[in-house]
Amino acid sequence: MKLKEGKDKFIQSWGALGSSWGINRTMAQIHALLLISPEALSAEDIMEELQISRGNANMNIRALIDWGLVYKELRAGERREFFVAEKDMWTVVKHIIIQRKKKELEPMLKVLDEISSVEDNSKEAEEFVHIIREIKLFSNKADSTLDSLVKADSNWFVGTFMKMIK
Amino acid sequence: MKLKEGKDKFIQSWGALGSSWGINRTMAQIHALLLISPEALSAEDIMEELQISRGNANMNIRALIDWGLVYKELRAGERREFFVAEKDMWTVVKHIIIQRKKKELEPMLKVLDEISSVEDNSKEAEEFVHIIREIKLFSNKADSTLDSLVKADSNWFVGTFMKMIK
């Protein structure tokens, strides 16, 4: 397979994967492009390679920086900004977990707390409180598991844990 | 808090959470409604409660059955079908992992295999093959970790594992 073809395939697939991961298509494609680029790229380079508008490039680059998946690289005597991707996969996944936990799991935990104070003596209410309690328990476990995962280092993940569960 | 209010809040939040989990809003809302319902519900009941059309209800109920999150309950002498949610959270999460692994991780693994055969002696190609190899390694680990998770039972997850990583 030719390099160009492989690059394109990777960028497209990474984009598709991103879509189902709360990372929009273009954002994921920019990330893919930077991942496989040996040099930092400018906004212009990215627009050019992916055939996207300046506004789109700018917004998604900033979102990636926000998520901690891309870094700005400033060069002495250059006004324009260059961008590099975080290339360590474990760090990438950690940053995604942090963002999604904050955006999804934490608000849900808050709602579960609020609604577990339902007072009512119907059979319906009983079932309601019961299942909410179970979901809360489970979510709290997930929450602290993710916390530990994020604190744990890559070696632990790829080594000990893998052996343990095999 | 009143029961009605709590139910609504839960259904809305579960719907929002679903959106960022590859499960569409209505699909997640139907699942939420069934989760907190002590009785199986008919399609009609669901349409009524969530104020959605027959077509929408039908499609999303079937998607939930597909995902293994909802079961059909047939009653002797009743032509209409009733639906119950899988209420064990560990099972719910397992089923979601299975679906998403199949839809997302597996196609990515296939693409990574295809593109790691890139032949070219540029610096770019070197970096490309290197990072692809790293991503492949990581994805394979994730893949087998998820396999083990799915095989593991709930107690293992909530017990041993939790203690270990604390």
Added chain:
DNA sequence: TTGTTGGTTCAAAACTTTTTGAAACTTCAT
């Protein structure tokens, strides 16, 4: 066989999200 109840399908409409592109802004060199 016909009418009624319930399930399924799918094209069009409504809604949501993403992308564009032009204007505004910033920084710096002249």
Added chain:
DNA sequence: ATGAAGTTTCAAAAAGTTTTGAACCAACAA
């Protein structure tokens, strides 16, 4: 102070996704 090179913003357009509802199909009772 002006212009060049770059970045940011955002309203409108395009693209993508979900929902509706009406037509159709199936099972059954009368």
